[in-house]
Amino acid sequence: MTMATVEMSFTPLPAHVRTARLVATAVARRSGVDEALLDEVRLAVGEACSRAVEAHQEHCPAEPVRVALTGTDGRFEVVVTDTAAQDGGATAVAGPGEAKPGAEAPGGGQPAAAGKPAQQTVPAELGLAVIEGLADDVKIARTKAGLSIRMSWPSAAAS
């Protein structure tokens, strides 16, 4: 398993999302991500962190949001992980069929079927849609612990 270049965790407050964006952009730049793509990294990471903060505030405000930034092998990868397990329903749905980490949520913007129907705010869904539109490669995995958004972009083949 590759060690992340930079890892951070922050209390789930909207004010810290900007910090996460700034750090992610700085590490992306240092990892050799093209300048033209940095805006996309900044926005996608911000969206993923905003979504995680919202989920934590609703389900587990005392738990930090985690972000891992890794620049290796010509790719710059960001993983934003929340531990806001959606109570009952969604976890059960993720269980038998797609519990394996890495299971993709096709369409991204759709909340888990048995989650809280229609409770998702428009921006939250829009956020995932924006991420899918921006990142070069996106995998959204819902595990028992919460949601993990893995996104990556090409970078100069450093290291």
Add this chain to the structure above:
Amino acid sequence: MDLKLDHHTKDGIEVVDVEGEIDVYTAPRLRELLIELVNVGHYQLVVNMEKVEFLDSTGLGVLVGGLKRVRAHDGSLDLVCTQERILKIFRITGLTKVFGIHDSVDEAIAARKAEK
């Protein structure tokens, strides 16, 4: 940088000048301003985003919310934006079809007046 908000009336249309970053932290302030303007009877709005450095989906949600509010009064909400990095977000989300997006405040006002 933080978010700076200002507004003034021009040719009977309320122009909202936004400067800085609109994200999950700052967007509530823009939402409050738009609600306040609608509450005092301004239903023709132009949001000038020329000095916006960052916009995320929370900001988009606030703009869509503003549009919904003014439309309830047969009003309008037009945007001024020429920055490619911001326009791209509207394109990705298909919102270019929802908002009138103009190159300048004058152009936005002229377009609005021409529709009347």
